[in-house]
Amino acid sequence: MFREVDVKKDKLDNRRPLPAGTVQSIREKLLLDWTYNSNAIEGNTLTLVETKVVLEGVTIGGKTLREHLEVINHKEAILYVEDIVKKREEFSEWQIITIHGLVLKGINDEYAGKYRDQNVIIAGAVHIPPDFLVLSELMRDFIVWYHSNEAKELHPIARATRVHGEFVKIHPFIDGNGRTARLLLNLELMKAGYPPIVIKNKNRVEYYEAFDKAHITGNYEDFENLIKDEVENSLDLYLSLV
Numbered sequence: 498m499f500r501e502v503d504v505k506k507d508k509l510d511n512r513r514p515l516p517a518g519t520v521q522s523i524r525e526k527l528l529l530d531w532t533y534n535s536n537a538i539e540g541n542t543l544t545l546v547e548t549k550v551v552l553e554g555v556t557i558g559g560k561t562l563r564e565h566l567e568v569i570n571h572k573e574a575i576l577y578v579e580d581i582v583k584k585r586e587e588f589s590e591w592q593i594i595t596i597h598g599l600v601l602k603g604i605n606d607e608y609a610g611k612y613r614d615q616n617v618i619i620a621g622a623v624h625i626p627p628d629f630l631v632l633s634e635l636m637r638d639f640i641v642w643y644h645s646n647e648a649k650e651l652h653p654i655a656r657a658t659r660v661h662g663e664f665v666k667i668h669p670f671i672d673g674n675g676r677t678a679r680l681l682l683n684l685e686l687m688k689a690g691y692p693p694i695v696i697k698n699k700n701r702v703e704y705y706e707a708f709d710k711a712h713i714t715g716n717y718e719d720f721e722n723l724i725k726d727e728v729e730n731s732l733d734l735y736l737s738l739v
Contacts, residue, residue, distance in 0.1 A: 498721070498722075498725070499652050499653075499654055499655075499725060500557075501729070502654070502728055502729045502732065503680050504727055505729060505732040505733070506690070506691060506732060506735060508736060509732055509735050509739070510541070510690070511735055512736075512739050515735070515739050516739065519738050523734060523738065525737060526734075527692065527693050527695065527731065527734075528547060528552075528572065528575055529545070529549055529552065530545075531571075531679075531693060531694075531695050532548055532552070532568055532571045532572060532575070532697045533545045533548040533549075533698075534695050534696060534697050535571060535675070535676050535679050535680075535696070536548070536564075536567045536568060536571060536585065536676070537698035538675060538696070538698050538701045539567075539676060541564050541567050541568075542560065542564060543557065543560060543565075543568065547560070548568050551565055551568040551569065551578055552568060552569075552572055555683055561738050563604055566603050566604050567604065567676075568600070570599055570600050570601070570602050570603070570604070571612055571676060572598065572679050573598050573599050573602075574599040574676075575680070576599050576692075577595065577596060578596065578680055578683065578687070579600055579687070581684060581688075582684065582687045582688055585599045585688075587644075587684075588640070588643050588644070588684075589640065590636055590637070590640050591638070592684075593664070593669075593677065593681065594610045594611075594702075595610065596677055596680050596681070596684075597609065597610050597670055597673055597677045598610030600673040600676050600680070601670075601672060601673045603672075604672075605671070605672055608670065608671045608672065609673075611628050611670075612629070612632045612633065612636070612669045612670065613629050613631055613632065613668075613669065613670055613671045615629055615671070616628055616629055617668065617671065619668065621710070622705070622709045623709055623712075623713050624666065624709055624712035624713055626666070626667065626668035627667060627668075632667065632669050635667045635693065636667065636668075636669055639663055639664065639667060642663070643660065653659050653685070653689035653691065654686070654691070654721065654724055654725055654728055655717070655721055656685060656689075657682050657683075657685035657686045657689070657724065658682070658717055658720050658721045658724045659679060659717060659722075660681050660682060661678045661679065661682040661708070661720075662708050662711045662712065662717060662720055663706050663719060664677070664681055665708055665712075666711075666712045679696060682694070682701045682724070686728065689706045690730070691728055691732075692728075692731040692732065692734075692735060693731065694724065694727035694728050694730070695727060695730075695731070696723075697727075698725060700723075703723060704723060706719075707719040707720040707722075707723050
C-alpha cells in the first residue's frame with residue numbers, strides 16, 4: 498500500500514542535504530497551507546492570503562480576535578512540534594496537553610491543555626466520544642498502545658493515521674481536538690522523516706467520513722489512503738524543486 502510513496506521518500510532522502518533556501522521556502526509554504534486549511538476545517542473564515550498576513554503580524558479588519566489567535570496559536574504549536582522532532586523526544590501525554598494548550602491559548606484559557614469535564618457529541622459524526630470520567634484512563638492507554646510492539650510494527654504512515662484517529666475517537670478536550678489531532682499526525686510523520694502534510698479544507702467531507710468510518714468499524718483503510726495521498730503530495734512538492 499505504501500510502496501510508491503516510500504520510493505519517493507527514498508528518492509528525496511538520496512538527494513539530501515537539500516538546498517537551505519529551498520527547504521526554508523517549502524517549510525514556509527507548508528506552514529501557511531497547514532495553518533490555513535486546519536483552521537478553515539474548523540470554521541475559521543480567514544482566506545489563505547489573510548492567514549499569511551496575520552502570520553506576518555498584521556490585523557485583518559472585520560475578523561474576530563479568535564480567528565486571529567487561531568492563526569497565531571497554530572504557528573506556535575507547529576514550532577513546538579518541530580522542536581519535539583529536533584530534540585527526538587519520546588511521545589508523551591504531556592506533549593499532547595502542551596500542544597492543545599498552545600492551540601487554545603487566549604481563546605479558551607479555562608480549558609486550554611485540560612481534559613473536558615463534561616460529555617460531548619461530534620456534529621455530523623456517528624461515533625459518540627466516551628464519558629469524560631474515563632478520559633484520563635483512556636489517554637494513558639493511548640500512550641501505552643503507542644509504545645507497544647503493535648504500534649511500532651505499523652508502517653509510519655499507518656501509525657500516524659492511527660494516532661490521529663484514536664485521539665479524535667477519545668476526543669479528550671472540549672474544543673480544539675481537530676487541530677490538535679492534525680498536529681499529532683504531522684508530528685508522527687515528521688519523526689519518521691516524512692514532510693508534514695496538509696489535509697485540505699476542500700476535502701473535509703471525505704476526511705470526516707474516513708475517520709468516522711474508522712471509529713465505527715475499526716477499518717482504517719480509507720483514512721490511511723487519504724493520508725498516504727497527502728504524504729505523496731508533500732513529497733512531490735519537494736522532489737519538484739530539488
